[in-house]
Amino acid sequence: MPPPHQKPENVLKRAHELMGVGQSQAALVLLHEHITSKRSRNVPLTSLEPVMILLVEQSVEQKKGKLAKDALYQYKNISQNTHVGTIEAMLKKFIELAEEKVKTAQAKADEVQSSLETTAATASVDDLEATETPESILLSTVSGEQSRDRTDRAIVTPWLKFLWETYRTVLDILRNNARLEIMYQNTAMQAFGFCLEYTRKTEFRRLCELLRNHVQTAAKYSTQMHAINLNDPDTLQRHLETRFQQLNVAVELELWQEAFRSVEDIHTLLNLSKRPPKNIMMANYFEKLTRIFLVAENYLFHAAAWSRYYNLLRQSASIVASGQGKKSDNPATSEADFSKAASFVLISALAIPVISTSRSRGALVDLDETKRGKNSRLTQLLGMSQAPTRAVLFKDAMSKGLLKRARPEIRELYRILEVEFHPLSICQKISPILSKIGSDTEMEKYVVPLQQVILTRLFQQLSQVYETVDVEFVQNLAKFPEPFQISRDTIEKFIMNGNKKDDLSIRMDHATGVLSFDSDIFSSTKSTNSGLGFNENDSSVQKLQNTPSDIVRTQFTRLTKALYVTCQYIDPSFNEARIRARDEAYARAIVGADEEHRETLARKEIIQKRKEEASQLLARKEKEDATRKRIRAAQLQEAEDKRLAQEQKEREERRLQAEMDRVRKEELKKQIADLKIGPKTLDIDLDNLDNVDSNTIRAMKLAQLEREKNDINEKLRVTGKRIDYLERAFRKEEAKKLPIDYEAQMRKDLAVYEKIKAQTIREAEIKHKENLELKHRLSRLIPRYESYRQSIVERRHDEFEKRRRDAERELEKAIALRRREFRDRKARERREKLERERKLREEEERAAKEAEEKAAKEEKRKAEFAELKAIRERERQEVLEIAALQQRRAEEAEQRRAQAKAAGVSLTKEPEPSQTPRWQPRREQNDSFSQRTSSSTLRGSYSAARHDDIDKSGPPPLALVGSRTGAGGWRDRVASRMLQREPSPKRERSPQLPSVEKALKPSGGAGKFIPPHLRKKAGQ
Secondary structure, eight states, X not given: OOOOOOOHHHHHHHHHHHHHTTOHHHHHHHHHHHHHSGGGGGSOHHHHHHHHHHHHHHHHHHTOHHHHHHHHHHHHHHHTTTOSHHHHHHHHHHHHHHHHHHHHHHHHHHHHHHHHHHHHHHXXXXXXXXXXXXXXXXXXXHHOSOHHHHHIIIIIHHHHHHHHHHHHHHHHHHTTOGGGHHHHHHHHHHHHHHHHHTTOHHHHXXXXXXXXXXXXXXHHTTTSTTOOOTTSHHHHHHHHHHHHHHHHHHHHTTOHHHHHHHHHHHHHHHHHOSSOOOHHHHHHHHHHHHHHHHHTTOHHHHHHHHHHHHHHHHHHHHHHHHTSSOSTTSOOOOHHHHHHHHHHHHHHHHTOOSSOSOSSOOSOOOOSHHHHHHHHHHHHHHTOSSOOOHHHHHHHHHHTTHHXXXXXXXXXXXXXXXXXXXXXXXXXXXXXXXXHHHHSTTTGGGHHHHHHHHHHHHHHHHHHHOSEEEHHHHHHHTOOOTTOOOOHHHHHHHHHHHHHTTSOOEEEETTTTEEEEOOOTTOOOOSSOGGGTOOTTTOOOOOSSOOHHHHHHTHHHHHHHHHHHHHHHHOHHHHHHHHHHHHHHHHHHHHHHHHHHHHHHHHHHHHHHHHHHHHHHHHXXXXXXXXXXHHHHHHHHHHHHHHHHHHHHHHHHHHHHHHHHHHHHHHHHHHHHHTOOSSOOOOOOTTOOTTOOHHHHHHHHHHHHHHHHHHHHHHHXXXXXXXXXXXXXXXXXXXXXXXXXXXXXXXXXXHHHHHHHHXXXXXXXXXXXXXXXXXXXXXXXXXXXXXXXXXXXXXXXXHXXXXXXHHHHHHHHHHHHHHHHHHHHXXXXXXXXXXXXHHHHHHHHHHHHHHHHHHHHHHHHHHHHHHHHHHHHHHXXXXXXXXXXXXXXXXXXXXXXXXXXXXXXXXXXXXOTTSXXXXXXXXXXXXXXXXXXOHHHHHHHHHHHHHHHTTOOSOOOOOOOOOOTTSOOHHHHHHHHHHHSOOOTTSOOOOOOOOTTSOOOOOOOTTOOOOGGGHHHHHO
């Protein structure tokens, strides 16, 4: 039988008792076992909540996160369907206690560190000229770390780890319940703050992965009860806010890969959301994207992100100005903000490099499928319909008037690079601008990519004018201010990368230091970066003159243009046909305008109708999905109930089996304890008693006792022998030195005695003198002390008497009150007793009366039943008599037929009408019988006669339904009437049988047997 389940109050009391005696760990185990017990599911939450609070406190105090996690999971399963507020309270308590422990550990670490520093500063130094000893220098060299780090690792780090586990536990508990979603998001925010405050980069990565897994799990188990519904706008908005905070923390910790994954998470949630996000959130989104792309050196998408950010600022400004949105939901749109955003848009677009000096990382967009897929994904993250290009970004910036709002140095930089670029004076013009940009910490990062763009433009324009140039000449042209100088190695690396990517075609002669540009007129050298959207039409590289390759490449184009112009001048019909075709096109356009307008309107109506149908279809589908979801939820709930019932049944079976095993093991353990002999017990594993019985235990005990006996005897023998030898040797050596030691000890004891005696006498004399002085000094105070003491005693005696009298009066009042209460209680009890006796007497009387009535009814029923039984018995006797009479009459008839057949006499003639009726002789024969029978006998005679009339060959039927005695039935009345009247002509009785000597006459009645030799005569 399992132990009885304790109440939460008793468990709480026992836990406090254990904590009071220093058994905190045992108290925690007790609380954990009570919470995780199956019987605790039926305990009210108001009783279980104090137990849970104490468990959380002790778990944090003892750093038992696993026990707290198990208990919190169980507590959540108990209360999540009734009251989720208590779960939130427990989890908040858990987090608050863990955070307080971290703060306490930090304060303790600061105190320890300050004490160490104070001790080190104020410690005594043996050598004032050598404050650092060789040992301290060696220790500081070997340790390699400061004492502060060691202190934090020993005191603060364990609690930081526990706090991190606390956040993980709480998030795991809250992840799959929609009613705990707000608490889940708040906990995630707190975890982000923890990672940011203590710079926990590894924990932050794990936290991001944990949140992603939770979102995937929520989408997978969306059909369960209280599941997270990502289609709910409020739920999705909360998840978006959490992901934006995650993005901010990732950027602050400079975890750019996690920041990019956070951006992908945000983009996925934005695609699921039916509600547009706030502009302030999207502004933060694009601002973080700019930082991510800048760190990744993806300057193209970095500029595109800044462009999207500027467009969002313009949109927010128009919304706030028109009053369509709240100012708090939109980013700041002051003139300074617009100027800053416009400057960054322009400088980021200008910094998009064509060739990178790095082999593995460059702004060049390759045309392979991997790069295409990556660019497509980045384009989707920016919410753009197509991949951005440098020309498109500049075109969009110019159309929105960014030059007017940009800073002056940025406008000047744009004019020099894109409008008035000249290779011989570029560095002189751009040096002051680069110096000003380099002094700005936010724009300093754009100097290097701008240098790449300047070098690209420089070589592109030099290739149009020169065939060969000196490297020193190029290096002089590409001079930048300090500290942005470009070395010759950088220029050579730039040229090699351009040649490798087929953007430049330059050969370098290191012997002479000369650069040779490609002069092959049939070469396919690209003058711009096609991967970034450059071509000859939209390239901003100025054409100083056409190169031979340009002339060859555009020869057919120029020829076509010249022929076209010649045709216009030579053949007037060419112009007329062109003008006529133009006029016809205008006429067709005018004629088809109305038709096109009507078609447009019709198409608009069709589109609107299709939209309505699509919305209706979507609403119907959502309704069906909701119905299916509800049915599915009901089915899942039913299946869950069945599963729980099955699990409960299995658990009950396992519990019964475990209880049986436990009882059996306890019996075996009791037997083992009963068989215990001596200080040792049986060598049996008490945890494995499955294959052990009583006989085995006894046998093992006997064997073990025998072994122990032999071991003890052997040890005694060896020990005795060894002790004998040692004692003999000790005594032999001791006998030699005992006199000397005795003399020395005597002298020592005497000296000590004399010394102690002298000291004791001296101390006694001193103490005696002091006591005499003290006595003389205090003897003057004795009279005053006695008088004061007497006054105190008298005053206290008066107070005592007064209090005693008051106490006696109170006691008398209390006694009188108790007596009055006692008399009242006795009187009340007497009245209640009389009332109970009266009610009991009335109940007994009512029960006796009911019993008498029931007995009278029973007697009456028995009398009626006896009377009915007697009537039935009489009727049964009458029926039996009638049956016996009918049997006798049948036997007599058979005897007569047998006699007639034996005599062989035939009937000669039929009876005449005037003859006496045929039933008269039978009546005469039966006169004696009729005199002995009653009306019942007459009824039997009538039945027998009737039986003869219906010509039955078998035995006569029994008349089983009788009549009541003393009151003639219908059969008696019919028989009496038939005796008083003549028989009907149709119903003739058989005549009286003659003697054997006379011939039988046929009666002609129905049902009479006629022998074969008499049938012919009977027919006459």
